[in-house]
Amino acid sequence: MAVAVIAAVAIFNLPRTPYQEPVAEESEEVSALDVKVDEAVAIIQSGEGAPMAAIGMLLDVLREDPNHEKALMWLGNFSMMSGQWDKAVDRFHQLSQLHPENEMYTLNKAQALLQTGDTTKALEVANEYINTYPDADRVKDLAEGL
Structure with a gap:
């Protein structure tokens, strides 16, 4: 009988919902930064609003x-465009x-290196990547x- 009571108390005290990782404050900050990036991109792509202000928003995110x-x-x-x-x-x-992968x-x-006229460096960058990731078509x- 004592074993049954102890088991019942132990079961009663078990959590009733699955464990969830606590949400870090950083994820809220990151999502706020993502929203700012999305707003800046929308301004530039729509052609409405000041594109330099949108670039400033992107630079603010990087700050x-x-x-x-x-x-x-x-x-x-x-920059390429x-x-x-x-x-x-x-x-x-x-x-x-x-993100080397x-x-x-x-x-x-x-491609940007090619546009600056640095074909040697562009080829070096490409070959280094191909050596690491041979399936990079x-x-x-x-x-x-080249």
Whole structure:
């Protein structure tokens, strides 16, 4: 009887809901930064509003989180679209360091390097990536075309 009472008390005190990881405050900050990036991109893509103000919003995100992937990616893309190749190289270099497995970041970095006239460095970047990720078809195609 005592065993049954102890078992009943133990079962009664078990949690009734599954364990959930506590949500970190950082995730709220990151999502707020993501929202800011999305707003900036919408301004630029819509053609409404001041594009430089939107770029300023993206730069504000990087001041808060210098490695914010989405902000870096869009700044790199917009740099390429506006012919600011050195800035594009810097953005995609940072992204390729943060996410070395992402083929698109390396591809964009190599293409921006080509636009700056640095074919040797572009080929070096492409070959380093191919050595690590031999199935990288897009980077491989770029390297073969050089």
